[in-house]
Amino acid sequence: MxxxxxxxxxxGLSGAAILYGAGxxxxxxxxxxxxxxxxxxxxxxxxxxxxxxxERFARENPKLVSRLTFSRAPSPELPGKxxxxxxxxxxxxxxxxxxxxxxxxxxxxxxxxxVWKSHAASLPKPEDTYHEQALMMQRNFGQDQGVAVVxxxxxxxxxxxxxxxxxxxxxxxxxxxxxxxxxxxxxYARPVNSGPGWTFLMGMPYILGDKDPKDPMNGWDKTWSYxxxxxxxxxxxxxxxxxxxxxxxxxxxxxxxxxxxWDINPRALGIVxxxxxxxxxxxxxWIPDTQFMCIPKGVPDEKIAVLLSLMSFxxxxxxxxxxxxxxxxxxxxxxxxxxxxxxxxxxxxxxxEYGRPSYxxxxxxxxxxxxxxxxxxxxxxxxxxxxxxxxxK
Numbered sequence: 001m002x003x004x005x006x007x008x009x010x011x012g013l014s015g016a017a018i019l020y021g022a023g024x025x026x027x028x029x030x031x032x033x034x035x036x037x038x039x040x041x042x043x044x045x046x047x048x049x050x051x052x053x054x055e056r057f058a059r060e061n062p063k064l065v066s067r068l069t070f071s072r073a074p075s076p077e078l079p080g081k082x083x084x085x086x087x088x089x090x091x092x093x094x095x096x097x098x099x100x101x102x103x104x105x106x107x108x109x110x111x112x113x114x115v116w117k118s119h120a121a122s123l124p125k126p127e128d129t130y131h132e133q134a135l136m137m138q139r140n141f142g143q144d145q146g147v148a149v150v151x152x153x154x155x156x157x158x159x160x161x162x163x164x165x166x167x168x169x170x171x172x173x174x175x176x177x178x179x180x181x182x183x184x185x186x187x188y189a190r191p192v193n194s195g196p197g198w199t200f201l202m203g204m205p206y207i208l209g210d211k212d213p214k215d216p217m218n219g220w221d222k223t224w225s226y227x228x229x230x231x232x233x234x235x236x237x238x239x240x241x242x243x244x245x246x247x248x249x250x251x252x253x254x255x256x257x258x259x260x261x262w263d264i265n266p267r268a269l270g271i272v273x274x275x276x277x278x279x280x281x282x283x284x285x286w287i288p289d290t291q292f293m294c295i296p297k298g299v300p301d302e303k304i305a306v307l308l309s310l311m312s313f314x315x316x317x318x319x320x321x322x323x324x325x326x327x328x329x330x331x332x333x334x335x336x337x338x339x340x341x342x343x344x345x346x347x348x349x350x351x352x353e354y355g356r357p358s359y360x361x362x363x364x365x366x367x368x369x370x371x372x373x374x375x376x377x378x379x380x381x382x383x384x385x386x387x388x389x390x391x392x393k
Contacts, residue, residue: 032302035066038310039094043075046097046291048328049150053319057310064306074240075193079105082296086111091298095307099291101192101381103146104374106294112145113295113304115311122308123147129315133368134334137290140370146292147311150323151334153363154289155196155259156203157278164254171282172207172226178255179233187234187244188257190389192381194241196257199287201227201380202371207283214372216380227388237389245271259289260359264327268354278356286368290334317342326350330359 040047040054047054047070058065073081079102085091096102096112106112115123126138134151142148158175160168164185169175179186191197204223205213212219238244245266247253258278266272293311295304313319315335323332324343327350331340340348372380 030302031305032064035062035064036303036306037067037069038065038303038306039069039071039092040097041071041073041078041093041095042097043073043078043102044097044099044291045328046099046150047072049291049323049325049332050097050314050319052322053314054310056319057313061306061309064309075099075101078102079109079111082106082111083109086296086298089298091296093296094299094303095310096294096296097149097291098146098294099195099289100141100198100371100374100377103142103292103294104377106296107143107145107374108378111294111296113297113299114144115147115295115308116142116144119304119308122305123312124315129335131334131336133288134290136368136370137288141290141374142292143374146294147315148290148334149293149311149314150291150329150332152259152261152289152329152331153286153366153368154261155199155257155287156284157196157258157260157263157280158255159248159258159263159272159276159278160255161248161251161273162275162277168277168279169281170279172204175281176226176230179230182254183233184235185254186256187237187247187253189238189241189244191384193239195289196241196244196259196262198377198381199259199289200257201384202287202369202377203284206285206369207281209283213369214376216372216376216383220380224383224387227384228391231388231392234392236392248272248276260330261328261332263356264330264351264354265325268326268350274354280362280366284366286363286366287371288368289329291329322347324348324351327354330355 055068058068082093126135130138130148134148137151138148169178188200189197191201204226205220208222208226210220210222241262244256248256249272263278267274267276295307317335317338320333320335320338321342322344324340324347325332326347340351371377
């Protein structure tokens with residue numbers, strides 16, 4: 001899911017050498033003689049979950065990190081920008097925090113260092129570290145190139161205002177009928193730049209009983225037809241999820257697509273009224289979301305050594321507990337054994353007030369599916385842009 005931050009919408013290590021594989025020739029990436037600046041770009045809203053821990057790493061390792069710089073960008077813009085830097089041999093981005101969109105493009109274009117293959121000895125063993133669902137995402141989606149740092153069962157879910165939606169849809173047919181009967185009162189964000197958008201896109205083939213939910217080009221006949229028909233009641237698709245939340249909060253929408261985190265966090269921040277409710281359609285399966293840390297090719301070896309230790313630090317239970325945050329990516333932790341009791345007091349208080357006990361039941365009850373492979377996800381995004389998004393201006 002690559003989505004913009006809610007905040008953006010509104011206002012030590014041993015001195016041992018670390019092996020680094022570059023193409024067919026392995027080199028030794030030595031720790032820097034002097035501390036380095038790390039330039040980190042976030043295209044997934046991930047800093048809301050991880051910035052505290054990243055800054056803690058820098059404070060605890062002054063001999064490795066002299067300075068941190070953080071920047072943010074929309075997910076679709078990142079791959080082209082990074083490719084241009086690599087072609088010019090002037091890479092100034094050291095670490096990318098990304099969801100599925102930019103990471104999938106990066107895998108297809110060969111933008112990332114294959115850290116799990118070239119640097120396995122410098123990272124914890126995935127099977128000893130991740131819980132079952134995050135390990136599934138790491139193996140099937142992160143592959144060798146992304147290091148999973150947070151996890152959510154995600155969606156697709158639907159959020160609505162109870163005073164406006166008197167008859168809550170139960171099936172896909174019900175949803176379509178409601179949208180057509182209430183034009184311009186429902187929308188969802190462009191999937192390539194939205195966690196709820198991409199879980200909705202990948203979840204509908206299961207809900208509709210399509211021929212092959214894993215093949216968006218040849219197996220989604222029902223889904224593409226349904227999305228086109230749904231679009232007749234939609235006036236526009238916002239560029240990011242934040243806009244849909246803002247419109248729901250302002251009353252210009254009565255129903256939108258959401259996920260666990262996008263339901264909890266905007267209500268906690270006051271963007272969406274607390275009384276907003278959620279539902280899942282019959283046949284729903286979780287399409288989980290995971291955000292990853294990726295190192296672009298072209299980053300100097302001495303920085304790679306520092307980044308590998310940062311990645312390992314971020315997978316420690318103490319740092320993972322911080323990712324409960326204010327429900328932003330509920331639950332958040334990707335590693336085993338991290339409970340809400342370990343989270344900061346503020347996180348526990350927010351989830352006590354704005355969390356939904358029904359989520360724990362749904363997480364256990366609903367099946368979980370592996371998202372599309374990166375190349376098929378990119379194809380699905382492209383087809384949605386061409387056939388669905390372009391039809392509504």
